[in-house]
Amino acid sequence: MNNRQLQALVAKSSRYTKCIGEPRELYVYVYPTGKKSFFLRHNGRNHRLGEFRVGIYGVSEARAEATKLLYDLTHNIVRSTFGELVEQYLLIKSKSCSPKYVERMSNRLNRYLLPSLGNIQVDSITRSQLINLLFPLFNDKDPTTPRLETIHRLCYEMKAILQIAVDDGVIVGNPASTLIKEFPTLRKHYAKIGRDGRFASIYDEKKIYELIHTLRGSTRINLFTRNAIYLLMMSVVRPLNVVSAKWRDIQDNVWTIPASEMKSLREHKVYLSSQSVELLSQQKLYSTNEYVFSTPSGHICRDSLSKALRSLGFAGVVTPHGLRATFKTICSMHLSELYAIGVTEKEVECILAHNQPQGLAWHYERNMSQTDSLMKLYQWYSDYLWNICEMW
Numbered sequence: 001m002n003n004r005q006l007q008a009l010v011a012k013s014s015r016y017t018k019c020i021g022e023p024r025e026l027y028v029y030v031y032p033t034g035k036k037s038f039f040l041r042h043n044g045r046n047h048r049l050g051e052f053r054v055g056i057y058g059v060s061e062a063r064a065e066a067t068k069l070l071y072d073l074t075h076n077i078v079r080s081t082f083g084e085l086v087e088q089y090l091l092i093k094s095k096s097c098s099p100k101y102v103e104r105m106s107n108r109l110n111r112y113l114l115p116s117l118g119n120i121q122v123d124s125i126t127r128s129q130l131i132n133l134l135f136p137l138f139n140d141k142d143p144t145t146p147r148l149e150t151i152h153r154l155c156y157e158m159k160a161i162l163q164i165a166v167d168d169g170v171i172v173g174n175p176a177s178t179l180i181k182e183f184p185t186l187r188k189h190y191a192k193i194g195r196d197g198r199f200a201s202i203y204d205e206k207k208i209y210e211l212i213h214t215l216r217g218s219t220r221i222n223l224f225t226r227n228a229i230y231l232l233m234m235s236v237v238r239p240l241n242v243v244s245a246k247w248r249d250i251q252d253n254v255w256t257i258p259a260s261e262m263k264s265l266r267e268h269k270v271y272l273s274s275q276s277v278e279l280l281s282q283q284k285l286y287s288t289n290e291y292v293f294s295t296p297s298g299h300i301c302r303d304s305l306s307k308a309l310r311s312l313g314f315a316g317v318v319t320p321h322g323l324r325a326t327f328k329t330i331c332s333m334h335l336s337e338l339y340a341i342g343v344t345e346k347e348v349e350c351i352l353a354h355n356q357p358q359g360l361a362w363h364y365e366r367n368m369s370q371t372d373s374l375m376k377l378y379q380w381y382s383d384y385l386w387n388i389c390e391m392w
Contacts, residue, residue: 003058006036020059026066028052038062042073080170082125082161083118089161098260105157112137112154122165127175130158131182138183148186155180201322203329205388212389214312221308224293224300227283229308230391231292232320234279234382235270236327236351238263239302239320245292247284253277268353271375273382275391282392324352327381334384343377351377 001020009018011034020026020038027046029037038049049065050057086109094102116133117125134154137147158176165171184192202208215226232242241257249256255270262268272280283292291299305320318326331338331348338344351374385391 001059003054003060006052006059007054009036020062022063023066023070025070026063028062038066040066040069042070047073080122080165080168081118082120082122083114085122085161085164086114086118088164089157108150108153109157112150113158122162123171125162125175127179130176130179134179134183146186146189148183148189151183152180152185155183199319199322199325200316201325201329202318203326203333207317208326208385209389211314211318212385212391214314216389216391218312220311223286224283224295225304225308227279228293228300229305229320230279231276232305233323233326233385234273234276234378236324236381237268237270237353238324239305243293243300243302243305245299246290247287247292248290250280250292262353264353266353269374270351271371271378273379275382275386276378279391328352330381330384331377338377338380341376341380343373343380347373347377350374 001018006018006020006028009028009030011030011032013032015029015031018028018030020028023040025041027039027041029035029039031037036052038052040047040049047069049062049069052058052062090102090106090109093105097105113133134151137151137154139147155176158179159174162171162174162176166174202211215221215229218226228242231245232239235242235255237257241261244261245255245257249258250272253272255272257268257270259265259267270276280292287294288296289298293300302320309315309318309320328348331345335345338348
């Protein structure tokens with residue numbers, strides 16, 4: 001049967017089958033809608049191929065794919081599709097990463113890669129094919145959304161996924177091994193267009209006053225979101241740690257964040273200032289579950305903090321994560337004052353809890369700072385903010 005004869009097949013009230021031949025195991029389904037779909041029948045099993053589309057996928061393409069598949073089935077050759085490798089990869093990552101992290105990764109792969117690569121045999125994937133898939137994502141004309149962070153993650157994930165096929169001997173080389181070199185880093189891209197790519201932050205006291213004063217008087221955001229931003233400012237932890245804070249982790253004015261919830265994978269202690277303790281006492285009256293900032297489904301969303309700042313007119317001025325930079329900058333500007341009360345740069349870095357390279361110091365240094373120095377710094381910073389503008 002050729003393309004013209006296949007095109008002439010008339011749809012009926014129910015699906016029926018026609019033999020294409022060459023090989024004799026090649027058939028086509030004809031659906032009541034007029035759709036025609038090829039499949040290979042081997043040892044009582046039907047293996048779906050492509051859909052017939054004039055000028056795109058016809059009898060010759062189906063024959064070529066069927067012949068290759070028939071050879072593999074006859075000789076027990078296992079050829080993995082990219083989609084099958086993705087399933088393996090996500091299963092592997094689920095054993096070492098949090099469910100939310102794996103879910104975000106799965107959503108990203110389903111959105112950008114699987115629609116084009118899901119059903120393709122990995123031994124037929126080329127580097128050029130991957131580059132052509134990613135380049136349309138790179139929005140170099142709009143400095144606000146270059147999507148380079150997403151592209152870099154996809155490059156890393158494709159390299160790891162296809163490495164499974166390399167290790168299994170399905171393919172010889174990894175077509176994604178140097179893919180990331182085709183795209184600039186976010187820092188280089190921003191430097192090229194003359195933009196500061198860091199999180200928007202404030203350190204001018206007038207701006208800090210404006211932020212706190214606006215938060216205190218606004219009726220646009222709810223109490224939980226406002227209190228979460230206040231706690232974020234005084235505790236200097238990451239936004240996700242604030243919105244997912246649990247009451248069981250707060251004991252004797254110390255908030256202990258488990259290592260599993262920290263980016264650094266090290267337990268982190270926040271020595272709550274008197275203002276933070278008062279805020280949590282107020283919040284306790286309204287919380288309805290294990291989370292400090294509770295909702296019927298769990299806790300408030302991290303994005304609600306940035307959305308609140310934007311709605312108050314601080315878009316491009318400050319972000320929730322940028323409030324950590326505010327703390328770092330303020331401390332650097334007041335180092336002499338901090339030295340006088342026994343606080344050094346080491347306490348500042350300890351509070352920020354950055355992910356440090358696991359060198360020799362990591363193996364031997366089990367505690368970066370003394371508790372009393374950290375307590376002084378948390379209280380000093382809360383007092384500094386309150387002296388600018390009271391939060392409630």
